[in-house]
Every structure is written in C-alpha cells, then in structure tokens.
Amino acid sequence: MSAQPIPDHVPTDRVVDFNVFAPPGGEQDFFAAWKSLLGGPGLVWTTENGGHWIGACGEVVRSLWGDAERFSNEALAVTPGLGEVMEFIPLQQDPPEHKPFRMAVMKGFANNHVVAMEPLVREQARLLIEGLMGKGGCEFMSQFAEILPIHIFLTLIGVPPEDRAKLRPLGQQLTRPDGSMTVVELRDAADAYLEPYIRERLANPGSDLFSRILSVPIEGRAWTFDEAQRMCRNLLFGGLDTVVAMMGNMIMHLARHPDDQEYLREDASRIPAAVDELMRRYPTVSVTRNCVETTEVDGVEVREGDLIYLPSVLHNLDPACFDDPEKVDFDRGLSPVRHTTMGVGPHRCVGAGLARLEAIVLLEEWLARVPHFSLAEDVQPTFRGGNVGSLLQLELRWAE
C-alpha cells in the first residue's frame, strides 16, 4: 500500500520513514533494524501501510499493550482487512466478551497437560536431530525449526501421523509466506484442513487439546461451530511461526556464542533459565491495537480509530526498561512476565508454557546430540520482517 497523507492531529516531528514490515536493514538483523527507533519520541507515526502510530519506547509499548479499555484488539493488524478475514477467538475479542473464551482455552493449556506433552516433544525433537547427524551441518530453519512445531501442534490436537503431510505445505505458507496465497486462501485452506477434526471433537470429545477446550461451556452454553472454528484457527496461526522464530533465534545465538554453548553443555540444569533470558533477548512479535477513545499518549493526541503498532522488541531492548538489554545474561533471573515476548495484559499468550517447554527440550536434545556448532562462514543468516519477525535462513556447520 502506498504512503498516506499525514492526518491533522499528527505533529510533523513525530513522523518517521519506517515500514514495519520491512524495517531498514531488517533482512540482515531484525533486532538492530527495530532498535534504530529507540532514543527518539516514545510514539511516532509512519505514513506506510495505510498510516499508523508505532510505540517506540518500552514504556509506551508495555503500557498500551495491556490497556484493553482504551486500545482494542479487534483490528488484529495494520494489514488492511486481515482482522476481518481471521476473526480469531480469543485474540480479537475485547473484555468482557473475551473472558469466557479465554478461560476455556487456558483450561486446555493447563500445566498438567503441557507437562504431559514433554515425552512427545522430546521424541519428535530426537527423531529430527538424528536425521541431521552425519551431515556436518544443516539449514536449521527448513530442516528443523519449521517441522517440529507442526508435529507438536498436530499431536496436541490428536491428528494421526499419516495425516501430517497434508498440513506441511500450509504450514510452510504460514511460516514462510511466498505471496502465492492470499490471506483469504490461507484462512480457507486452514479451515478446510481443521474442519473434520473440529466437527468430530464437538460431537465426540476426546482428550486432545481441541476437545478439552470445546468441552468448557461458554457462559453455560455449548460452543457454536463458527466460534470453534475461529478458536482452532487462532491456535493454528498463533502457535506455528512464533515457535519457529523462537527456535531459530536461540540456535543462532548459541552458534554465535561458543562460550554460552559450553556453559549449557556443562550443566543442562542451566537450560530453563537460559531459555527465559533468550526469549527476552530475541522477541519477535508485534501486535496492533486500535484506539477506541481519543486519548493522550506520550504528549500527543491519539484519536479514536487510530491504529498503534506495538513491537515487543522495543520494550525488551530498551535500556530504560532492562539493564544492558542486548547482553544475554543467563543469571538475570527475571520473571518471564517482566518482558513482552509473550505479551502482557488480558491477551498474554496462552501457549507460553508449551512454547517454553518446546524451547527447553530443543536445547537439551540439541546440545546433547549435536557437536559444537557455528554459523556457516559463507552464508549469513537472513530475516524477514512482519508481525512475527523470523529468520528465513540459518546455515549451521559442525565437525562430525
């Protein structure tokens, strides 16, 4: 979409030349590209992508993110029309409508269920790693990161292994969109894949994730098929590329920092704390809110209807919010709710426990099986921007 005129209420000294989907230099380093906005005003306006605000300091990002009264989740993204197409439950609902749906989803992700997933996650991770051994290296994103979360998701919802191949091409479009499908086509393909499972789970609930969630009544009544579909769609779109991106960043960090690799190899009990710190250091998700009541933020007027883009990277890497934020310090000991990698407020990620488990198992299994690894000297990592910024390519090498 071409650049839009600057609206009257936007002071010209707040206007920046910044496309959130292609931050300058973002292909080489997603994090550095975003960081270029820190140090100026805490709220800026870009004319790109239809024209919208960007929360440009940690304080603004975190406070608006959690403020569901003034800033609604309905729009979903600055991408025009995306919210109307997806209609995610619970992500695009505002309180109080949001609460009963979220409660049901939270019950499905209760800690005992997540803990019970561990042997399955471990088995899948081991199988994939074993397939990479003897090769002296791999392209981590396509040969590992993009595969494991799909297998785990399908195990969670009880899809038999032989059906998995059907989701692989769709999963690739979700995590690595090549422009060959519109968002409507993507949604329709996801719905078509999920529909038989949703109908079956509504009629004959089992013990899988969809069944557990759909068997929790919504204010005393059953879920409608439409609501069930929007919820299952939310889980599918929310739980794949986020995990892919997280895994890529963690392995990239360890490939670049042999000392950190050795530190974790020496004592695997250090891995859970390391995962929490790596999640803080490499946040990937940006959310969009729409202002529902004209208000003042960072000394400027934000009008009802304005869209505000909130990148977690500008909270987690803001030195005003975290000491020496770019440093990975496994002893930082911060609670995972201090940073915004998983969001903050009523929409904080329901899959956070599962994602953390996946990351811990990844590092345990990878470090136990793969010898010392580093980045390939001749191929640099490349990133893509977007609502979930992710590595596209991560070539690793190791000596067998």
Ligand code: HEM
């Ligand atoms: C590292 C991996 C992940 C990251 C970084 C991540 C990040 C986030 C963030 C930032 C939000 C808040 C969105 C907002 O405030 O608008 C969110 C919400 C959500 N996430 Fe995750 N997520 C991850 C994994 C998962 C997984 C594995 C699932 C499920 C399979 C999942 C499902 C959801 C759902 C359903 C919501 C909406 C919650 C609500 O609206 O109440 N996420 N996630």
